[in-house]
Amino acid sequence: MTREITLSKAVNEAIAEEMRRDPTVFLIGEDVAEAGTPFKVLSGLVEEFGTDRVIDTPISEPGFMGIAVGAAMTGSRPIVDLMFGDFLYLVMDQLCNQAAKTHYMSGGKLKVPLVLRTNMGATRRSAAQHSQSLQAIVAHIPGLKVAMPSSAYEAKGLMKTAIRDDNPVVIFEDKLMYQDKAPVPEEEYLIPFGEAKIKRDGRDITLVATSSMVQVAEEAATTLAAEGISAEVIDPRTIVPLDEQTIINSVRKTSRAIVIDEGHQSYGVTAEIAARINEKAFYHLDAPVIRMGAMDVPVPFSPALEDLTVPTAEGVVENARKICRGELVHAA
Amino acid sequence: MSAAKNKHNTEDYLRMYKQMVRIRAFEDNANQLYLSAKMPGLTHMYSGQEAVAVGICEALTDEDRITSTHRGHGHCVAKGADFKAMFCELLGKAEGYCRGKGGSMHIADQSHGNLGANAIVGGSMGIATGAALSAKRLGKDFVTVCFFGDGATAQGLWYEVMNMAALWKLPVIYACENNGYSEYTKTEEIAAGSLTARAEAFGIEAFDVDGQDVLAVNELTRQLTERCRNGEGPFFIELDTYRYHGHHVGDINRDYYRSKGEEAEWKTVRDPITNFGKWLIDQKIMTADELVVIDNEISADAQAAVEYALKARYPDGSEVDMHVFAGVDHALEYLGGAR
Numbered sequence: 001m002t003r004e005i006t007l008s009k010a011v012n013e014a015i016a017e018e019m020r021r022d023p024t025v026f027l028i029g030e031d032v033a034e035a036g037t038p039f040k041v042l043s044g045l046v047e048e049f050g051t052d053r054v055i056d057t058p059i060s061e062p063g064f065m066g067i068a069v070g071a072a073m074t075g076s077r078p079i080v081d082l083m084f085g086d087f088l089y090l091v092m093d094q095l096c097n098q099a100a101k102t103h104y105m106s107g108g109k110l111k112v113p114l115v116l117r118t119n120m121g122a123t124r125r126s127a128a129q130h131s132q133s134l135q136a137i138v139a140h141i142p143g144l145k146v147a148m149p150s151s152a153y154e155a156k157g158l159m160k161t162a163i164r165d166d167n168p169v170v171i172f173e174d175k176l177m178y179q180d181k182a183p184v185p186e187e188e189y190l191i192p193f194g195e196a197k198i199k200r201d202g203r204d205i206t207l208v209a210t211s212s213m214v215q216v217a218e219e220a221a222t223t224l225a226a227e228g229i230s231a232e233v234i235d236p237r238t239i240v241p242l243d244e245q246t247i248i249n250s251v252r253k254t255s256r257a258i259v260i261d262e263g264h265q266s267y268g269v270t271a272e273i274a275a276r277i278n279e280k281a282f283y284h285l286d287a288p289v290i291r292m293g294a295m296d297v298p299v300p301f302s303p304a305l306e307d308l309t310v311p312t313a314e315g316v317v318e319n320a321r322k323i324c325r326g327e328l329v330h331a332a
Numbered sequence: 333m334s335a336a337k338n339k340h341n342t343e344d345y346l347r348m349y350k351q352m353v354r355i356r357a358f359e360d361n362a363n364q365l366y367l368s369a370k371m372p373g374l375t376h377m378y379s380g381q382e383a384v385a386v387g388i389c390e391a392l393t394d395e396d397r398i399t400s401t402h403r404g405h406g407h408c409v410a411k412g413a414d415f416k417a418m419f420c421e422l423l424g425k426a427e428g429y430c431r432g433k434g435g436s437m438h439i440a441d442q443s444h445g446n447l448g449a450n451a452i453v454g455g456s457m458g459i460a461t462g463a464a465l466s467a468k469r470l471g472k473d474f475v476t477v478c479f480f481g482d483g484a485t486a487q488g489l490w491y492e493v494m495n496m497a498a499l500w501k502l503p504v505i506y507a508c509e510n511n512g513y514s515e516y517t518k519t520e521e522i523a524a525g526s527l528t529a530r531a532e533a534f535g536i537e538a539f540d541v542d543g544q545d546v547l548a549v550n551e552l553t554r555q556l557t558e559r560c561r562n563g564e565g566p567f568f569i570e571l572d573t574y575r576y577h578g579h580h581v582g583d584i585n586r587d588y589y590r591s592k593g594e595e596a597e598w599k600t601v602r603d604p605i606t607n608f609g610k611w612l613i614d615q616k617i618m619t620a621d622e623l624v625v626i627d628n629e630i631s632a633d634a635q636a637a638v639e640y641a642l643k644a645r646y647p648d649g650s651e652v653d654m655h656v657f658a659g660v661d662h663a664l665e666y667l668g669g670a671r
Contacts, residue, residue, distance in 0.1 A: 026469060052469065058499075063492025066458010067465055070476075073447055074397065074466035097452055098459065105438040106448060107431030108655035142656050142663065166658035194666070244668035276668070 001186045008041045008178040010152035011117070014159035015042070015079060017188065019049055022077060025163060026053040028064050029081030037081060039119075039178050065091035065116075069099045072114040077163060082118035085172060086132045091116075099168040100143030114169075115162045120148075121174040121212060121262060122299045122310050131299035131306075133262040135210070136269050138170045139240050145169040145193060146240040150214035152182040154237055157191030165193070174212040174262075194241035198250070202232030205256040205320050208247055208273055210236060213260040213311060220316035229324050239269055247273065248280045255286040256323050260311050265293030287323035288330075292316065342617055348390050348546050349612060352382040352605045353627055355406045357634040358415065359577075362405065362422060362436075366581040370642065372424055375436040378406030380576035383604035384509050385410035387549025388477055391557055397445045397463045397476040399456035402437045403575070404449030407479050412444035415634055419641035426647040433647075433655065445474070454480055454487030457506075461493040464504035464565070475560040477505045477553075483514030485527055491534075494566070498534040503560035505553070506531065506568045509543060511575040516589050531568030543571030544604045547611075574598040 005013070019025045027045065029037075033056045036043030046054040057064040061082065068078040082088065088095070099112045120133035139146045145167055149155035155173060162169040199214060200221050209217035214235045221231035232250050236242055251257045257277050261269040270291035277289050295309040319329050359379045365371035378385070381403075389398065389410035400407040408418060413429070421428025422436050429439050440448030447463060450456040460478030467474050484490065485508060497504050514522045528538035541552050549571060556567045576599060578586050612618040656663035 024470065058492070058495055060492035060495065062489050063458060063461075063496055066489060067462035067493060067496060068458075070399075070447070070456075070459035070462020070464075071466045071469075072462070073459065074463040075470055075472075076462075076466045078462075093452060093455060094458055098450075098455060102448065103658050104655045105430060105434040106440040106442070106655075107429065107433045108658070109430070109442045110440055110448065111658045113658075145657070194668075241666055242668050 002183045003186065004181040005152055005184050006179050006181050007149070007152040007155045007173065008039065010156035010184055011041050011159055011173065012043070012045065014156040015163070016045060016048065018160055018163040019045070019053060024075060025077045025079065026055060027079045027081060028055045028057060028068055030057055030059055030083050032056060032081045038083065039175060041178065042081070061087050061090040062094055065094040066098065068114050069094055069102070069112055072099070072112045073102065073110050077113050079115045079117060079163065082116060084130050085118045085120045085134050086129050088118065088134050088137065095138070095144070095168070096141045100141045103167065104143060111166050112168050113166045115159070116168065116170045117159070118170065118172060119175040120172045121176045122294065123306055124176060125301065125303060125306065127301040128298040133172070133294060135172050135239060135261070136263045136267065139269060139272070143168065144240065145238065147171045147193065147238045148211040149173060149237070150211050150235045152180065152184050154191060154235070156184055157189050158237065161190045161193060164190070172211060177212055191237065193238045194243050196234050196236045196243035196246040198232065198246065199235050200231065200233040202230040202254065204230045204254055204324055205258065206232045206234060206247070206250040206254045207258050207260065207316065207320070208234045208236065209260040210239065210269060211262065213262055216311060216313045216316060217260055219313035220320065223313065223317045224320055227321070229320060231320060242273070244276055244280070247277065251277050251281040252284040255284055258290045258292060258316060258319055260292045260316060262294050262310060264296050265291055266296050268293045287326070288328070290319050290323065290329050292319065344390065345612060345617055348386050348550065349605070349608055349623070350626060350630065351386045351390065351410055352546065352608065353630050354415075354634070355382045355385065355409045356605060357630050358405055358409055358418065361419070361634050361638050363577070363581055365422065365638065371422055373435060374580045374582055375405075375422065376403040376580045377575065377577035378403050380598065380603075381406060381509055381511060381543065381573045383546035383549055383608070384507070384543045384571045384573050385479075387546045388507060388553045390550050391553035392445070392475065392477065394444050395474045396557065397447050397460070397474060399447050399460040399463070399476070399478050400439075400449040401456070401479055401481060401484070402449060402451050402453070403481065404439060404479075405436070408439050408441060408446055408449070411441065411446045413439070413441045413446065415637035416640050419637045420644050423641050423644070424646060425641055425644040426651075427644050431647055431651060431655070454484035454489050456480070457484070457487070457489050457493050461497050461502060461504055464497065464502035465500065467503050468500070473561050475503045475505065475557045475565070477507050479507050479509065481514070482508060482510040482512070482519045482523060482527070485530065486514070486522055491530075494531060494534045494536060497566040498536050501563060501565060503563075503565040505556055505560065506566065508568070508570045509573050510570055511573050513575065513579070513590065515579045516583070516586070518589065527570050528568065536566055536568050538568040538570070540570045540572070543573030544602045544607065546604055546608050574602065
């Protein structure tokens with residue numbers, strides 16, 4: 001049986017199911033218990049599992065991140081709730097120097113099975129410190145896995161896989177999508193890491209998009225279809241590990257690609273995927289691979305400015321038209 | 333030092349003496365490996381602080397956890413580690429505790445509850461507190477001791493985790509080895525007020541103990557681990573001690589931050605091994621000759637382990653991308669983007 005539920009509800013269900021299944025799983029973070037987080041994603045969990053397993057912390061991100069690492073090394077499976085993705089900068093030592101490297105530095109003896117769930121996404125008029133999409137920064141660090149669900153279905157399946165994984169996993173939820181509904185099976189399912197999903201088949205151009213950018217790509221594909229351009233849309237679902245093969249196979253077929261992600265464009269997720277396409281499908285390409293990330297500026301507050309910084313369906317359509325006509329997007 | 337309590341303790345005393353001598357022997361050999369350019373990289377000597385690691389770890393079981401520091405060989409030996417696997421790790425060999433991937437600053441020995449040394453000053457404070465949270469949540473009765481130096485008390489992380497440990501009554505002991513120097517700077521120049529008062533501000537019971545007196549350290553730790561197991565944690569101990577070498581093995585000329593006279597005084601008057609040896613003789617637990625036999629045996633063990641490690645093989649190049657992820661044999665294949 002399948003029903004439509006919100007992304008928020010999907011995350012909540014995934015965590016509740018895994019907490020029922022495994023008593024070593026617990027939640028830790030700011031205002032996760034009675035408040036259920038500012039986005040209310042965790043509402044109701046403290047009533048079922050108690051404050052022993054849904055643990056409110058002081059506002060001490062490095063502290064509770066470090067505590068989660070130690071708990072993970074000693075038989076627990078913590079889920080760390082980081083209220084805003086922007087706070088990743090506060091936990092970088094514990095996440096990148098400790099959690100990510102412990103298994104390697106110990107020659108495989110110690111494990112750090114933890115999930116860091118946080119969010120991303122601009123256009124909430126929240127300005128530069130509550131709007132960033134920092135997935136590239138953690139994806140750069142060996143030892144961390146990174147998942148980016150694009151709908152309620154992915155959010156549930158990826159969260160369950162993350163909780164069962166023996167490694168630190170960072171999950172970015174787009175905070176603008178919490179109320180978006182999608183069909184989600186009532187039966188249990190998991191989504192394996194490193195398996196991209198072809199959201200739409202196409203012949204002329206490949207659109208590789210992450211998280212909410214999948215919606216942008218699908219909207220663009222619909223517009224392009226009306227103009228006779230057939231776009232294939234691929235959602236990698238996890239950027240570490242990355243299902244490179246599905247992307248490469250698609251580009252070998254379509255000969256053109258645009259990569260869309262809401263992190264900053266320079267040195268970003270789009271750059272990495274574009275580089276891999278260039279390395280492995282170069283002789284199949286009819287046009288340069290185009291990156292579409294967030295503008296390389298801090299996220300501005302004013303709606304008039306903020307809306308200019310994120311990739312849009314119109315922007316994707318415009319770039320796709322150009323490269324399908326053999327025009328350069330970035331002419332010298 | 334107090335009087336020997338009874339014969340029953342003789343074995344404990346002897347083990348403490350041996351463990352302190354083992355640490356000193358390990359460090360003397362590690363220093364030689366550096367000076368003779370046989371060891372890659374640098375290392376930080378624990379010599380002088382032996383009574384801290386041994387006094388504490390002799391009060392712990394294998395189930396109890398510790399987190400260690402960049403100056404961590406002493407903790408590792410005291411928690412039960414083997415010379416051969418330690419020297420192999422220092423030399424980057426495949427038989428090292430971490431298959432040569434960690435080196436001096438990252439030795440971990442899970443079999444004895446050592447969650448690892450840490451090259452970020454104060455970096456393990458969260459880990460130790462989290463281990464204590466695991467113990468409490470999962471209903472296990474292990475205690476975790478977080479070793480760190482006076483320099484690490486300047487890290488904000490400590491105050492965050494002490495606050496949570498106190499709020500949640502976690503079975504963790506924060507053990508601050510105050511050796512007088514934060515790298516190349518006197519502690520009094522980097523620490524305002526009192527360290528014990530900082531812990532007390534969180535409602536944590538704090539103790540100041542002579543870190544050169546292995547029996548005093550051991551007695552206090554036995555009491556505190558017992559109280560931790562009864563749900564009375566966390567606790568804080570400041571241990572006054574001294575590092576005989578520089579910040580690291582290459583820190584040879586250090587007159588600009590401390591005098592040779594000061595070093596000589598600690599080594600001659602307050603050496604934890606010499607003083608404990610004298611006490612064992614005074615208490616008629618051991619004779620001077622018997623101690624010499626022990627010293628020589630340990631010295632020979634250490635040298636044999638060094639010889640073994642020097643001849644041991646390096647890890648195969650194919651191991652370079654192993655252990656990046658648990659459950660994944662080779663990370664590069666797994667990540668795609670094969671080069």
